Amino acid sequence: MIGTFKTIVRKLELNKNLIEDVLDEVAIETPVKIYVNEKFYATLMAIPNQLQELAIGFLIGDGLIKNINEIKKVEIKDLNVKIELKTEKNFISPKKTILTACTSSEEFLNQILKFEEPIVESNYAIKAFKIFEMIEECIKKAEVYKATGGTHFAGVFQNEELKAFSEDVGRHNAVDKAIGVAALKNVDFQKTVLVSSGRQPADMILKAARAGIPILASMRAPLMSGVNAARILGITLIGFARKSRMNIYSFPERILI
Amino acid sequence: MIGTFKTIVRKLELNKNLIEDVLDEVAIETPVKIYVNEKFYATLMAIPNQLQELAIGFLIGDGLIKNINEIKKVEIKDLNVKIELKTEKNFISPKKTILTACTSSEEFLNQILKFEEPIVESNYAIKAFKIFEMIEECIKKAEVYKATGGTHFAGVFQNEELKAFSEDVGRHNAVDKAIGVAALKNVDFQKTVLVSSGRQPADMILKAARAGIPILASMRAPLMSGVNAARILGITLIGFARKSRMNIYSFPERILI
Missing domain, CATH: 3.10.20.10 (Ubiquitin-like (UB roll))
Incomplete structure (x- = not known):
């Protein structure tokens, strides 16, 4: 069981009134x-x-x-x-x-509100176009996603180099795994960017903050709790990053043009 | 606070090296x-x-x-x-x-395995193209999604007519709300299709089964636990439904060409 990412499942594929009985891959949790x-x-x-x-x-x-x-x-x-x-x-x-897919809970929000000042104080800054390159590099590596369409990925880049990459059914798990891989490689989190394929509520920001990651870039949307958490915890939160477009919700000074 | 879907947030929008300081909407949870x-x-x-x-x-x-x-x-x-x-x-x-975004847990999986035969036994069947129309109708109605990019939706169609529609930050919440709206309207769940914007693990299938919904159609991927649960619980599970394409993972006899 360990190491099994996905499994084969039989399905009917309907495409413009054509039906095919085919085998497909589905993610396992x-x-x-x-x-x-x-x-x-x-x-x-x-x-x-x-x-x-x-x-x-x-x-x-x-x-x-x-x-x-x-x-x-x-x-x-x-x-x-x-x-x-x-x-x-x-x-x-x-x-x-x-x-x-989530652990965003009241408990986490309460924990965040306990902090009185930003806990991530890194001066690390990178050029905006590097963020787009990082997102693209992760998309290219996301094999389980390509096979099943049902997973999330996360990557940790240190000094713009991919040090950890993970996929999972949950965006939180993928981030946990990538942080774990990076921790085992003794990555200096103060100089990292965390790339995520998922939405960003407060508890995801908290994971990054606890690891000491200054920049979190996602392809998807932040939630309001995520924006608030990033502003409190000193994290540069980027959403909807794809191709040549991104939104910066907090601490934009870390993103250079 | 009640009734507040989203809130205004300031962000920097970076688009091909052009930066704008703009106001945007973010979903609240x-x-x-x-x-x-x-x-x-x-x-x-x-x-x-x-x-x-x-x-x-x-x-x-x-x-x-x-x-x-x-x-x-x-x-x-x-x-x-x-x-x-x-x-x-x-x-x-x-x-x-x-x-x-989720409640897929071991507890749920164990509960599912307790059932010995399908609990949804409805003979309700609909034409495949109706599913595509239902998905499109829901996408058109998904206003919070359009404003924030960060939410899920769910709809309950009885005899092909939209009876309940909801949006939420979590796909599970959206489904809960839509089932709640339909229940309050005394919808006959035996003749319904549940449309969801999210991935489908076992616990989502279990929600549909407990309401008595025979067909669950999602725009996104199923997980393996979801396919297993649908096959055990007698639910027609459809994934990746969009435009004129869909995958049917279980009980295809309810989908007519």
Whole structure:
């Protein structure tokens, strides 16, 4: 099961009154359980690949750990990821199941409002046309999306170079995985751009902020909570980025013309 | 706050090196709390309109009630919807927060596997071209989507006539609202098509099944869990429906050429 992105499904394809019985590919999502220090932490509904990265990125984005230096050991058994930290952590267990495409909740919004000043203070800046190139590079790499039409992707670029790329049924999972991959490569998040294929509510911005990513560029729309969160957390939020067009909702000084 | 779909946000619009400082519209999501018989039931992150319909559709899709005849009274105060049922119901409270775009969880999958035979047994059938017309009718009506680019829609058609239409930041909320609107109009769900703008995991199919809807047509992709659920629950699942093309993943006998 691990590593299975998609599966074959039979379908009838109707095209202008022509019907064909064909085989097609559909994305798979499976419950992945994360344990921290032997305690159940969360269940994510995710494409069962990059499980270590998913768990690490999720813990960083969830604010439980700051970076991989806090991790002692990762053990993967079936679809369970067991993470042993160097120190004890207090958290409420069991946490809720985290679902296919989102974790935007009141709890997250409340957490954001607790911050009194921007937490991402990086001066990193890049040329606007680089953002378009990054989006295009990610689209080219999105193989599961091309096969199934049903997935999201995320990429982390450090100094304009793609360091991490992931796909998943959920835009949140894809971001978790990409952050996890980048963390394992010791990427300096202060000089990164996170590219996402999905909409941006507050909790997505919070994931980026907790990793320390200054620029988040999406092909899709922000939600109001996302714009507010980006403005509070010091993140340059870009939406509808495609071809030669983008909207900048916050901290435009990081985008050079 | 109630009835507010979207809000104005300032952004920089970059288009081929031309920058404009403009005002734009962004979708708002707000926590909506549902109480059943004075007990807290769930928090949905939703666009704060059609609150009664959202709550009723959510309870039907969640399997707590079968139809509106079980409801004694609905009271809306600020963003709280208090539903009084005619009978006592046992449920675990507080339920988890239901998030922006999804509720696909292990719990749901397990619930589906409990069913031994299809629960939707309607013989309702419609011509394929009607599905394309329904999708186009919904797209035309999707005003919040057109303004913000960040929302989903859902429509319920009874005997090929649009009876309920809703938009929300989450595809699940949009479906809940549309089912709620249709339920309040006493729509005969056995003769309906549910149109959705979103991807289809198992829990979306389960919402349709619990309402008794035989045909679910989406513009977007199904997930594998959605295809499995539709085949188990007796629902005709259509994906990638647009213009004159669609894929039929289950029970194609309801679609006539």
